[in-house]
Amino acid sequence: MKYQAYAADSAEGKLSIRDWELGELGPNEVDIDVDYCGLCHSDVSMLKNHWEMTGYPIVPGHEVVGRVSAKGESVAHLEVGQRVGLGWLAGSCGTCQPCLGGHQNLCADSKGTIVGRAGGFAESVRAEALWAIPLPDGVDSEAAGPLFCGGITVFNPIVQNNISPMDRVAVVGIGGLGHMALQFLNKWGCEVTAFSTSPDKEDQARELGAHHFVNSRDDSQLDKVAGSYDLILSTVNVELDWEKYVAALRPQGTLHLVGAAPKVESSVFALIQGQKSISASPVGSPGITARMVEFSARHHIAPKVEVMPMSEINEAFDKLEKDKPAHRIVLKADFN
Known part of the structure; x- marks a missing residue:
């Protein structure tokens, strides 16, 4: 051919x-x-x-x-x-x-x-x-x-982590991957929070389905959401203050990575204490x-x-x- x-x-x-x-x-x-x-x-x-x-x-x-x-x-x-x-x-x-x-x-x-x-x-x-x-x-x-590609990359974790409509989920980054994740999670029935380093994207995030917005450059805002989420879906390819994101999980919550950040680090005790986990997935x-x-x-x-x-x-x-x-x-x- x-x-x-x-x-x-x-x-x-x-x-x-x-x-x-x-x-x-x-x-x-x-x-x-x-x-x-x-x-x-x-x-x-x-x-x-x-x-x-x-x-x-x-x-x-x-x-x-x-x-x-x-x-x-x-x-x-x-x-x-x-x-x-x-x-x-x-x-x-x-x-x-x-x-x-x-x-x-x-x-x-x-x-x-x-x-x-x-x-x-x-x-x-x-x-x-x-x-x-x-x-x-x-x-x-x-x-x-x-x-x-991008769509299934963020949809797959919803299924793999058995996310329910009662769960509270945060999406880190609202670009090419994140803007689809917000739409999926909103229609899934979750309470959705968008994390972004760009405060001017708040209106856009809410239009896409976010119920809440966190300026992730502001440590005080990160501290306020400690213990809040059943799933945090990171779509960015940069290293974050991982300890704060683990702290933002509810007991038995999961920090799930689909963005190819160079590495992720957490103290084991922070995971054991709340039976929390870190995971990742492809398409x-x-x-x-x-x-x-x-x-x-x-x-x-x-x-x-x-x-x-x-x-x-x-x-x-x-x-x-x-x-x-x-x-x-x-x-x-x-x-x-």
Whole structure:
């Protein structure tokens, strides 16, 4: 199969359009004609080889929304022409203990959509059919892409931590991840608090679903919320005063990390005393991702996005790195 894709040959190179070719479609795979693909900081990290696992040439893009254009002979649950989404993972082994237990996102042999594979900044992208998640009516194709990376990253902890509508939950950071977490948790029925270092974002946080706001630069405000939360979800990639955040947990509460902060530290006694815990998670399984999409459709939840043509892909990368937009950039395929 031949198609066009945006690829780069080095960490310093620009993305340019070129012909790409895939081999024969596997029995459990699908090809997806790309309509939109979100731009994520992970795309920047892969393009620049920050994680030292990039193979060049690379075609980034892992927040894909499109339509099934071809399917392997063993694919029975998807139809050609059906709308689907694809996120960070495009495959898993299917036979390991996590896979058999429904936790395919924890498979040691999982296949990243842009790790050793061509991603979604292209006319088409290929994946195992299990990871192509059907989009229900009510989910807008233009805005849906970021749900499949940032969205599932913050939705998964709600399920994994058995969060109930009676729980009090705080979200640290209200940017690309946090602004979706606030929406999910509000519709989940929780009492939601937004933590931010930017006091001018309070109105925005409340519009997204926060009932309360804490200026996390103000130690006195942090001290006032000690013992308040069943879950604190940290979406930021910087180190915090972790002792204060552990102190803000209720007994049996959890500090859960989805932002890739360099490290997290706490005295063990602070955890033992209240039977508190620190945990972390990656993206979710196909099953949890499908539940997230259904939940989003039911409650009209969508990421805040800025849409740009895919032909302006290098400008979009520059904007993400330099301007640090508050929410998500989505690129619309405009090959024709």
